[in-house]
Amino acid sequence: MQKTMTNKEYQSYVEKKTPNSKTGRNVLRAFLVGGLICVVGQFITNILKMMGYGQEQVSSVVTLIMIFLGALLTGLNIYDDLGRFAGAGSIVPITGFANSIVSPAMEFKSEGYVLGVGARMFVIAGPVLVYGISTSIVAGIIYFLLR
Amino acid sequence: MASKRLGKQTVMLQNPPSIISTASIVGPKEGKGPLRLFFDNIIDDEMWGEKSWEKAESKLIRETFSKVLQKADKTSQEINYVISGDLLNQCIAANFGLRESDVPFLGVYGACSTMAESMSIGAMLVDGGFADDVVCITSSHFCSAEKQFRFPLELGTQRPPAAQWTVTGSGGALISSKGAGPYITHITTGKIVDMGIKDANNMGAAMAPAAVDTIVTHFKDTGFAPESYDLIVTGDLGAIGKEICIELVREQGFNIANIYNDCGVMIYDREKQDTHAGGSGCGCAATVFAGFIYKKLMDGSLKNVLFIATGALLSPVSTQQGESIPSVAHAVSITTSLQQ
Numbered sequence: 001m002q003k004t005m006t007n008k009e010y011q012s013y014v015e016k017k018t019p020n021s022k023t024g025r026n027v028l029r030a031f032l033v034g035g036l037i038c039v040v041g042q043f044i045t046n047i048l049k050m051m052g053y054g055q056e057q058v059s060s061v062v063t064l065i066m067i068f069l070g071a072l073l074t075g076l077n078i079y080d081d082l083g084r085f086a087g088a089g090s091i092v093p094i095t096g097f098a099n100s101i102v103s104p105a106m107e108f109k110s111e112g113y114v115l116g117v118g119a120r121m122f123v124i125a126g127p128v129l130v131y132g133i134s135t136s137i138v139a140g141i142i143y144f145l146l147r
Numbered sequence: 148m149a150s151k152r153l154g155k156q157t158v159m160l161q162n163p164p165s166i167i168s169t170a171s172i173v174g175p176k177e178g179k180g181p182l183r184l185f186f187d188n189i190i191d192d193e194m195w196g197e198k199s200w201e202k203a204e205s206k207l208i209r210e211t212f213s214k215v216l217q218k219a220d221k222t223s224q225e226i227n228y229v230i231s232g233d234l235l236n237q238c239i240a241a242n243f244g245l246r247e248s249d250v251p252f253l254g255v256y257g258a259c260s261t262m263a264e265s266m267s268i269g270a271m272l273v274d275g276g277f278a279d280d281v282v283c284i285t286s287s288h289f290c291s292a293e294k295q296f297r298f299p300l301e302l303g304t305q306r307p308p309a310a311q312w313t314v315t316g317s318g319g320a321l322i323s324s325k326g327a328g329p330y331i332t333h334i335t336t337g338k339i340v341d342m343g344i345k346d347a348n349n350m351g352a353a354m355a356p357a358a359v360d361t362i363v364t365h366f367k368d369t370g371f372a373p374e375s376y377d378l379i380v381t382g383d384l385g386a387i388g389k390e391i392c393i394e395l396v397r398e399q400g401f402n403i404a405n406i407y408n409d410c411g412v413m414i415y416d417r418e419k420q421d422t423h424a425g426g427s428g429c430g431c432a433a434t435v436f437a438g439f440i441y442k443k444l445m446d447g448s449l450k451n452v453l454f455i456a457t458g459a460l461l462s463p464v465s466t467q468q469g470e471s472i473p474s475v476a477h478a479v480s481i482t483t484s485l486q487q
Contacts, residue, residue, distance in 0.1 A: 004399065007342050010342040010344075010356065011343055011344065013391075014344060014352040014387075017352065017387055017391055018309045018349055018352065019308045019309070019387075020308070021305075021307055022308075026305065074303075075301075079301065079303045080300060080301045080302060080303045080304075081303075082303055083303015084303065084304070084305055084421075087304075087305040090303050091303065096303065099301070099302060100302060103301035103303075104299045104302075106299065106301055107294055107300060107301070108299075110198065110199035124298070124302065
């Protein structure tokens, strides 16, 4: 083909041709679902507090319950639909973190429990853990030095 | 000298082989799409009774292969070659699906261009007198493709509007030296074209220049014009790639807008089925060809078809290393009568 445009020209032409994501709609959905997940968390928090648990215990238990719910909904094939609807609204809360670990575990079960589930479980959450933990160490050192 | 060559990239077959049967099996989503009535078999669930998606995809190939033979009333002993490939690493769907076929096997990889690639090779083998009956077959599977190229299925992510949906399905065709058409008359083999698109969620835009290159080269090599065809159809450019293709071909002096379509656009109802830009995968071009287009050729409502399957030659590794997406498109010219 005689090139009628350079690669650069083609790339900017493609950019014009490609529709953008519906940001307004996506943000609204993320806000609603993300908010709803937090309301559920708060609801469980309040119930546990009413039952007389202390703040520290409540924080741990609520986290565990939310992770369980995220994992359960992933296993029931519901969380991916929620994610398609809500985007960041269901990725950011801790339920999304559970989803990111359970979903590859389910996916790679066909390759066995060691090389499949075990090895692939953290393909998505792995980077979050690596950089999350690294950042917390750096923050800890800075805090130690400034204290 | 090669006497059958025409121009830079085209061959003209002197003993045009016939496509004497085709078969297509698709997944549940494709079975709810606008072309559902044209497929031979629609499976109810994506596992199809197997233990993994990869096994299910192999089964798609295996069953399509036997259906192609059955419809032509042939046994596997009569087949000289089976040419096949798919999207999975090392083409395992084809390798395992045809393991028991007992037919000489040529494995090919052209990503989603595999159907046209295998038909090109098959037709040349038959025309050259090296074979009488060749089966060309390919498949893709939404779940196994997502697993290999993107994210786990159950991960809650949103797709951008340019993303495409991998077709679950397998299509096959039997190309024979004997038969009364539809005939394969010309083959234009594409070059690898890369215009620097890096977004693996916008494959249509990455592949469109390859399709344009092959279509325009086909016209120049053969002297055909858009009017020579009543359907020019690409494999899986999707809605965005389709539009780009029409515009870029027009820039080169050919107007195909009225007779052009794309299998990826045809196979789904994009709005209702939430498939964004449309279908993709080897199975997209293969099932639409083996299902819809072949049946339209047989009932006479289509007479001259240029079938161009388009492939994005990327891998997850090349994408992660920041490479752009090289693409290729192969064209097969099909006619129902040889007096042109």
